[in-house]
Amino acid sequence: MEERQPLILDRLEKQGACSFDELSKLLGVSTMTIRRDVDGMARRGAVIRIVGGVQKADAPSYLYETAVHSRLAVQRESKRAIARKALELVVSQHTIFLDGSTTCLELAKLLANERKGLTIVTNSALACLELGKNTENVIIGIGGQFDANSLSYVGPQAEDWAKTLFVDLAFVSTKGFLPSKGTYESFMPTFRIKQIIAQQCVELALLVDHSKFGQRALSKVLDISQIHAVITDDQAPPAAVAALKAGGRKVHIATVGEHTRPACENRRPACHPQVVADFSEGKLSGGTPAKTTLGRVVLPNPEP
């Protein structure tokens, strides 16, 4: 049934773009069938739908098809809320560190949009790109071996370098968190950097959404004693929060939904980042409900 999809991709490889009509003739099926095929492919990000046809999807993104991309979608609301809370801890003139987590990536966006005069150190390539949108901060990228999973730099060179740095405030995230013990992760190269930074900072803030509480992973990374502040969301278990406070941690609770971004992101599976719009049945419309069921991404023709 779906031996048509490779053929469509072939065609796009040659032409860049192709109309439904042409594909229909080419493959000897109705436009409706082509349309359905292409819908599925576009949903996976394999192609880009254009009005009346399809387009090759090679162009823009360095996020598609990466592991980071799918991680970005999980608990995104919480991460954003946490990032916004974390922003409050950042003082101008500070030197801060961001790790390669997707939570820190959200924080990077906020820093780029709303702050200046900072020196920001990170081993995340994505964070650099995000931060680079604002030239009023100094961005130091820790280099090293590039880890395609986290899109960040790790390994001995990165570790050596990290040892020479000293920051005022380090933001790190984690895979698992036991409030009485500390943080846990599985992938060595990335967590070594965190351990080193933990020793090279004045204050360490852990960004951790509620889903991480009680989770543990292969290796212990940070001891709870190394963590000065914990920033989490309002669904974090109250008992854990109380325990953290009793243990002397500063705990900051972010309210999810307060600074929520596009509403449409909630009701969408983690698939293709551009597939964000959905004002079907006029859900987003203010006045009379639109009768359209559309909501498809469109880019325009070149300037005439």
Add this chain to the structure above:
Amino acid sequence: MEERQPLILDRLEKQGACSFDELSKLLGVSTMTIRRDVDGMARRGAVIRIVGGVQKADAPSYLYETAVHSRLAVQRESKRAIARKALELVVSQHTIFLDGSTTCLELAKLLANERKGLTIVTNSALACLELGKNTENVIIGIGGQFDANSLSYVGPQAEDWAKTLFVDLAFVSTKGFLPSKGTYESFMPTFRIKQIIAQQCVELALLVDHSKFGQRALSKVLDISQIHAVITDDQAPPAAVAALKAGGRKVHIATVGEHTRPACENRRPACHPQVVADFSEGKLSGGTPAKTTLGRVVLPNPEP
């Protein structure tokens, strides 16, 4: 006239996506006007047009609105042809260097797609991301201060690091090239890295499209004696090519068009990378010319 555009962006910031009808009511102008506004914004990559409305453009690309993005489009065909030629010089097991140029970015794509077993050193964040798609090469990112213009790492830390490296084959590009003298550039931090690498490599290959010949810029970067091979396209001035050969350089001429990608990229200005499709008037169609003048990028609704 265009104080509407910020309002549209605000709206998208809140909602993620918005229909033309809604924007029309919101701003008190006709849908046609909104449509025209949005067309312009989409053309610049500020938003993404969707059928019946607009969508926030935040999601995917770290290229939009960057200087690299516009550079990527100029002479792209030549750059791709040159990159493909350069690929022929790459031997498995080699350690190679790529600079932060867009030509090297094209080469990075080829390396990721077609080679393995390499160690690739680069100070370009974009090249890392591109190369990271293939985990069969080792990628070393040189860190340092992040330069938002080139999306690469520069400055003293990067330079110190570069001094400790040694590669078999370095690929560098340039802004200006006088075949009798050497290469010229204007922006200090990026070219310092090239100078250092030039001393830390067995062989240096200059990737230079024909438009660079005879151009000079503020500072001399590499002396012609440091360049072992020159890779250029078939529009390079023959006299210069002859002179280079006479001077003992290996010269590789890439034929533009041979490995050309989407045909549509030729007839499109440097604007938004996703704006690639244009089968207006059935130009790309095989059979009877389509009567449509569309050709707009569309992405589908979520899976039902």
Add this chain to the structure above:
DNA sequence: TATGCAATGTTAATTTTTCACAATTCGCAA
């Protein structure tokens, strides 16, 4: 004041998309 230009609004023709349903194919168990 006249004139031209740019921005905007209006409308109708055209195209695309959607939807509902019919027809077909396919797998598979009876």
Add this chain to the structure above:
DNA sequence: TTGCGAATTGTGAAAAATTAACATTGCATA
């Protein structure tokens, strides 16, 4: 083989979106 159900595909009409052509407005300038 037969028959059933599900998945796939095709059809046509209705709905929506896009385009293009043209009218209008406002404003700056000759």
